[in-house]
Amino acid sequence: MSSDSLLALRMRHRVGxxxxxxxxxxxxxxxxxFGPSGSGKTTLLRAIAGFVRPEVGRIAYRETVLVDAAAGIFVPAHARPVRSAAQSARLFPHMTVQANVLYGGGWGLQREQEREVAEQVMAVFxxxxxAKRMPRDLxxxxxxxxxAARAVLAASTAGPLGSTLLLLDEPFAGLDTGLRDTILPELWSWVxxxxxxxxSVTHDVAEAFQLLPDVVKIADGRVVAQGPVEVVLAEERERLLGRLGR
Amino acid sequence: MDFEALGLTLRLALSTTAILLLVALPLAWWIASGRGWARALVQAAVAMPLVLPPTVIGFYLLVAMGPLTGPGRFLIRVLGHPLAFSFTGLLVGSVIYSLPFAVQPLVAGFSGVEREYVEAAAGLGAKPGRVFWSVVLPMTRASLLTSAVLAFTHTVGEFGVVLMLGGNIPGATRTLSISLYDLVQDGNYAAANRTALVLVGFAMVALMVIYLVPGSRVQDGGQADVVR
Structure with missing residues (x-):
């Protein structure tokens, strides 16, 4: 992967x-x-997305400055090269599943192309x-x-290749692990x-290990460690394996 | 039964409702999307017709539209006649008088749309205008209907403002409620009764519409909300 994919984030912000x-x-x-609930993971994600305005700080994605509190810069959420899915689904209740998934489709794709992409994304998840069901029937x-499919489609059609950041807040929380384990590798190759x-945000060690991503470990609003998952979450992994009776 | 007055009343109520929806939608959205003293001030001003005697509103509008004030003189110069004692003057009065009935259901409806839906749409790249039309408004259809019906019926039932501002000019400012008053003054109780029944019918049908149409604000979980 290109190493120029870069999100720079420096912020101080009080939440409660x-x-x-x-x-x-x-x-x-x-x-x-990665971190326990209440450690500030979601706040970080919301700041990147544009739903939290940091009191102090600067957020930049590639060459674009999204937030610079000192300079009074704050790009509104919809204008950022960022697409996001919150922890709660918040499907639009008056639209079908397909219309929901297509809602964030953009970048001048033909309606038919968009439908095709939507079908592929829905298949991944x-x-x-x-497609034709209403959210209340799910x-x-x-x-x-x-x-999650809706956010992935939005990120996939938002701009030229490799220009978009996708934020997923606990996309698989509460999902049965079998399903999660089938979806994750396909999602990985898709993105x-x-x-x-x-x-993405998680407090599930197994989920983190399946992706082999970089991990930022957060506790009490601060970064405790950052690096490859095998290093940063080695302790958690041992504890999990120990509990499994290895 | 004064059919000219009936026609005029309908024309006034329909025009008022159309104008009010145009005014109330952005106003209610602004009020609902934040806090602060500016919003409180505007909300209080919008709600004034609820507590003031209609004659007070009518009186001030009469003065404002007449030759005693700058704006009034300006209007007379532009239009060639005073705005008062004309259909347009009546329309201005009705819009102000019925404003809270159009704005308040919408504010309640918009406030009921959880912030997370707006964020979900913005997080998918939707501009604020699109979020409003494609997410917020469809989720508050019941409030929109309530707002329109209340604005319409409240205008049909308007009396004090019309009397102060419009006088009693057949075809221009004589509405059903004024006609009813005249009929009673003349001791024509049979005709007054027919006119009054028409007004009762309007109110009844309108309220039925509000209560019959199910709260179309269906939430994520599937439960429907009541009309507020």
């Missing part, structure tokens, strides 16, 4: 009792933010049979996968083929 204070450079095609897990850089 938590002070998020980080200085990060993400170069890997896929980075996992194993929701291709649900199970929680199905909704979550449709929401790497298209040069989409991904930052």
């Amino acid at each position: 009792a938590l002070l998020v204070d980080v200085d990060l450079r993400l170069t890997a095609p896929w980075t996992v933010l 194993r929701v291709q049979g649900l 199970s929680g897990g199905e909704r979550q996968r449709v929401a 790497t083929e298209r040069g989409i850089q991904v930052v």
Whole structure:
């Protein structure tokens, strides 16, 4: 992967009792933010997406400055080369699954091309049979996968190859692991083929190890460690294996 | 039964509703999308007709549209006649008088759309205008209907403002509620009753529409919301 895929993030921001204070450079095609709940992972993701305005800091993706608090720069979410899916699915209740998945389609694709891409993305997330259904008729897990598919389609059609950042906040939380293990490798090849850089959030060690990404370990709003998953999460892995009775 | 007054009332109510929706949609969206004293001030101003006697509104509009004020003199110069005692003047009065009835259901509806839906759309690259038309508005259809129906019926039932501002000119400013008042003054109770029944019918049908149409704000989980 090209090493110029680069997200530079420096910010200080208070959310309730938590002070998020980080200085990060993400170069890997896929980075996992790992840490316990309430550690500030989601706040970081929301700051990159444009839903949190850091009190102090600077966020830049490639050559584009997204936030520079000192200079008063704040690019609104929709204008960023960033597509995101939040932790809760938030499918638009008045649209079919297909319309939801197509909502973020862009970059002048023909309607038919978009439909084709939508079908492929839905197949990756194993929701291709649900195209005509309404969100209220889906199970929680199905909704979550449709929401992830929607963000992936948006990122896949947002701009020229390799120009878009995709943010996924716990995309597989609560999903049965068998399904997750089938989807993840396909999603991995989907995004790497298209040069989409991904930052995802998880607190699941197994999920982190399946992707072999770079990991940023976060606790109490600070970066504890950053590097390859085998190094950063070695301790967690041992603990998990120990619990499995190895 | 004064059919001219009926026609005029309908024309006034329809025009008022159309203008109010154009005004109320952006206004309600702005009010609902934040906090602060500026919004509180605007919201209070919008709600004024709810608590003020309609004659107060009518009085100030009459003065404002007349030759006693700068804007009034300007209007007279531009139009060639005072705005008061004309259909247009009545329309201006009705829009102000019914404004809270159009704005408040929409504010309630927009506030009920969880912030996360707006963020989900923005996170997919949708510009604010598109988010409003394709996500927020379809999710608040019931509020939009309530807003339109209330603006319409409230205008049909308007009396004080019309009396102060419009006088009683057949075909121009004489609405059904004024006609009813005249009929009672003349002791023509049979005709007054027919006119009153028409007004009752309007109100009843409109309220039925609001309560019959299911809350179309269907949430993620599938439960429908009540009309507010």
